[in-house]
Amino acid sequence: MSRFHWPEAIDIGPLTVLTGAERGKYPHGNSVLVEGTRETILVDPSLTVAERGCPVDVDRVILSHVHEDHIPGLTRLPDTPVYCHALDAQGLHSLDGLMEIYGMPADIEADFRAEVVEDFYYAPRPDVQTFTGGDKFDLGNVTIKVLHAPGHTRGHSIFLIPEAKAVYLGDIELTGFGPYYGDAWSSLIDFEKSLELCREIDAENFITFHHKWVITGRADFLDQLDNFEKVINNREEKMLNFLKKPRTLEDCVAHRFVYRSHVELAFADSVERRCAEQHLNRMVRDGRVRSVENKQFISV
Known part of the structure; x- marks a missing residue:
């Protein structure tokens, strides 16, 4: 007590x-x-x-x-x-x-x-x-x-x-x-x-x-x-799979890699965008993703 x-x-x-x-x-x-x-x-x-x-x-x-x-x-x-x-x-x-x-x-x-x-x-x-x-x-x-x-x-x-x-x-x-x-x-x-x-x-x-x-x-x-910490890797693995086809940043935001699809929060898209930007930037730098035309990204 x-x-x-x-x-x-x-x-x-x-x-x-x-x-x-x-x-x-x-x-x-x-x-x-x-x-x-x-x-x-x-x-x-x-x-x-x-x-x-x-x-x-x-x-x-x-x-x-x-x-x-x-x-x-x-x-x-x-x-x-x-x-x-x-x-x-x-x-x-x-x-x-x-x-x-x-x-x-x-x-x-x-x-x-x-x-x-x-x-x-x-x-x-x-x-x-x-x-x-x-x-x-x-x-x-x-x-x-x-x-x-x-x-x-x-x-x-x-x-x-x-x-x-x-x-x-x-x-x-x-x-x-x-x-x-x-x-x-x-x-x-x-x-x-x-x-x-x-x-x-x-x-x-x-x-x-x-x-x-x-x-x-x-x-x-x-x-x-x-x-x-594994959640970070899981997010990136899911993004890499999603990016097997060319996708834009906004496609990633809509798909959601942080919040589940049923979660309704006013700031959810803002958070998804900020997180996706950071992951995309890193994966472009280390060669796992490349940018293509029309502001799209694709897994390498």
């Missing part, structure tokens, strides 16, 4: 996972409290935190990255210092800055702006302070070390807590959906490098923001990381 009044909280030494509603399924997520002898830090204040409140007073908030579902709980902590990676800070400076991170088409951005404010309680935090990879937060007998792990966003970071033999992975979430690199500030190549970084982490407890809660044991983590 947790020392906090929080349904299904998970204690791991000096940290507590504040599990999100519906196992942290979007739009919810799993926040983390880390307690030292001098201060307490909250990591990624979720929508569940926004709805329930934080169970203890916190001295600082740190963010793995600036996306709408990782910041709703800030509405409960308007005067608490907040930190994120320098490369993501503009997302807290203004709503315009956040929208630039996503890079949505204008025809859907207006509705998403309203959703971020109304459903995720977005309010600018121009007072945001920044960190970079390698920085440490000393809480007193407990340390949080920042590891820059871009790809999902430019500033996406993961947090190592050695005293708990734990690492918080943010949106390297190890789900069957696979890595998400479908925004303007996302990068397939950087995401793959970050997955390699994760393989080198010496920990026993692996915490994700969505779904998984805590994976215990490095062997199990590496197995799940392998399956997560």
Whole structure:
């Protein structure tokens, strides 16, 4: 049983996972409290935190990255210092800055702006302070070390807590959906490098923001990381098969390689386009695909 009044909280030494509603399924997520002898830090204040409140007073908030579902709980902590990676800070400076991170088409951005404010309680935090990879937060007998792990966003970071033999992975979430690199500030190549970084982490407890809660044991983590990364290869294999006939980028968008055909999301085509562009560019560079007339591509 947790020392906090929080349904299904998970204690791991000096940290507590504040599990999100519906196992942290979007739009919810799993926040983390880390307690030292001098201060307490909250990591990624979720929508569940926004709805329930934080169970203890916190001295600082740190963010793995600036996306709408990782910041709703800030509405409960308007005067608490907040930190994120320098490369993501503009997302807290203004709503315009956040929208630039996503890079949505204008025809859907207006509705998403309203959703971020109304459903995720977005309010600018121009007072945001920044960190970079390698920085440490000393809480007193407990340390949080920042590891820059871009790809999902430019500033996406993961947090190592050695005293708990734990690492918080943010949106390297190890789900069957696979890595998400479908925004303007996302990068397939950087995401793959970050997955390699994760393989080198010496920990026993692996915490994700969505779904998984805590994976215990490095062997199990590496197995799940392998399956997560394989989704990238599966997407490319399906694209190569689809490109046995000449196809345009928009053909790839319509076919869908990220979302299933029945999924109805306003931004689905935008995500498919951004992901397909990255895969096509790579496969053209390495010779698996070539461009042909009429802006089409074909497998080699």
